[in-house]
Amino acid sequence: MFDSVYAQLVGLCTGALLLTSALMVWRHTLLASIRLLSAQGLSLAALVAVIGVQENEVELLFVALLIVATKGVGLPWVLAHESEAGVRAIKEAPRLNPTASLLIVTILTILSYIVVSQLIGLGTSVTSHAAPIGLAMVLIGFLLLISRRRARSQLIGFLLLDNGIATIAFLTSGGVPILLEFAVSLDVLLVVVILYVFAGRMRTKFGGTDVDQLRELHD
């Protein structure tokens, strides 16, 4: 019974992951990006739970809960920690216009399908068939990292990258051992906190969080 829905559920979750990634590129306000990030975390958790039920692995259900706690709630909360009005006011002036960036997202997605099917082969299982989505998310994360100017928008790019890696991990190998999963989550959380603190310091020192101002050190 569950087998018939399984493929559709995996498709739904990965579709949501890709959609949220593309929307993150499209939307420019920080608040929208944070909400999308939260939705993406929840989709990832749903994906893990679906795989867990299919493979009868209780451990994966715990991992899904962990993901809800960190990627769904924890990280977005850290990012939106200061007053909502402050976050709402932050608007991104990206280096690319929305049309161009959505076009690039499409190209990156096609590219990741080509790369995965050529290099590794798509395989036969439902999950490995969806693996290129993870690679596409990683590439879109890179796109955000290089095309955004605000410190905290770059942070969102980094988190998208990390979600992409997690997606690949769950789709290709059913996730890494749970101890490592804990370590990875903790590391990512701490990196975000650190970057958040630096962004705050940047605002007091530079009067803004435009990373283009960071160009005093060079050779």
Place this chain on the structure above:
Amino acid sequence: MSFALLTPLVGPLVLAVLSLALGSSPLRRFLGLASSIVVLGSGIALVTAVMNDQVPTAGGGMLRADALSAYMLTVVGAVGLISTWGGLKTAADSRGQGAGIFEALISLFLAAMSLAVLADSIGLMWAAIEATTITTAFLVGHHRTRTSLEAAWKYVILGSVGVAIALLGIVLIYAASRETETPTLSWLLLSQAGLSLDPALITAGGALAVLGFATKAGLAPMHSWLPDAHSQAPAPVSGLMSGVLLAVALYAILRIQTITNLVIGPDFLRTMLSIGGLLSLAIAASLLIRQVDYKRMLAYSSIEHMGLMALGVAIGPAALPAVLLYMLGHGLIKATLFVISGRILHIEGTPVISNVRALLARRPGLAVPWLAAMAALVGFPPFSIFFSEVGIIMAGWAEGMGLVVMIALFLLLVIFAGLTRLTVGMVLGSPTPTPTPAFVSATGSIPSGSTQSIATIQSGPGDETLLVRDFSTHGPILPIILALAVTASVAFIAHPIGDLLERAVSVLGGTN
């Protein structure tokens, strides 16, 4: 012996908590040093065990010390000792809230590095290396100036993205192991022959993992965080990062290389690492020629040495003893140089080379150790860096990588000339009668030296200058002497150093 696997993790953790809890006790400034001693002691204990043909394990096999891990732990401890001892704060500096956090982060950094070299699972090794990014982030931004903030931001973004790529690689390696009976990330299991891992996944995973760790090792073209972070961090932190962090990242590459070599042979990573190594040497050479900042000069020299080490890793088992010896020699010398550079910066108040002149005439107490360590760095015998460089070049020649080695040799010559010219500019020359008004440093981060007037005192009529020579070393001299003595002698000790290096290389599957 398995307790020695836990002491380098638990000891620094306890000391880190202690440095936060001690308030402004005068003992607090010694806690970072104490952590280094704990790590070094454990490293030596593990080396002793390994030389007696034991392989200590702990935590159900999660921690494991083969010869390579034991050696690396000793390197971490030794470089840590020189950096923390040489960079010991004065009692006055170590008051205040910031100092406690500083010592705590140094201890945590040492614990994370120890975990990285002792972990058997490559996943745990990854997490530990990522943890070093976290602990050093605030250390790089410690001065809280605009430039140090910029350096810290770049460092964290590039460092974590790089290490995230390495995670992707490790995930793919894990996916490859899913097709065997027991999916595992244990290096011990993955490095066994005959596992029939999927070559395509291992190729992709190995390439991404090496690319990620190469970012952390400061190899070109992912090196751009390194000069900024090294020049902005406080001196002992620069020493630790250059001597320990880069070496441990290279160690991670060595472990990954063993896994990929078994499945796809050495050629793929050899090409990758040769390109990275040569590119690092080329970038270091081109930017060292016209360098104006002596801390950045040291940072680019780190890129150079990491590039040569990467070439050694590319060459393979024949060059690996030289590479491992190189890690120790380079770590100790670079820690020494960063410590002295911190003192020069504190006294002279400027990081600009052309503003620091005639150091030998004015401050022999700093100039003599600086000259000795620079001589070791550019590769004069009897210092071990010379023997490592010769070892790598000879091995490359024997392995049929003559062209690569010739290019490297040429670039080394350029770097040698550049470093010599810069050092001569700093150290030699006759002191100018009036102190230059350039004490406001370019970064604005350094409190201008209040002791500047000691250097030159004008007296008498005309151009007659009475020179007050400053023989003070402005800090502990013993760690500097110790580091120089060890690097000068270590290449000649066949037992136990030579034996240990042989064993460490044989761990990685090299037979010759």
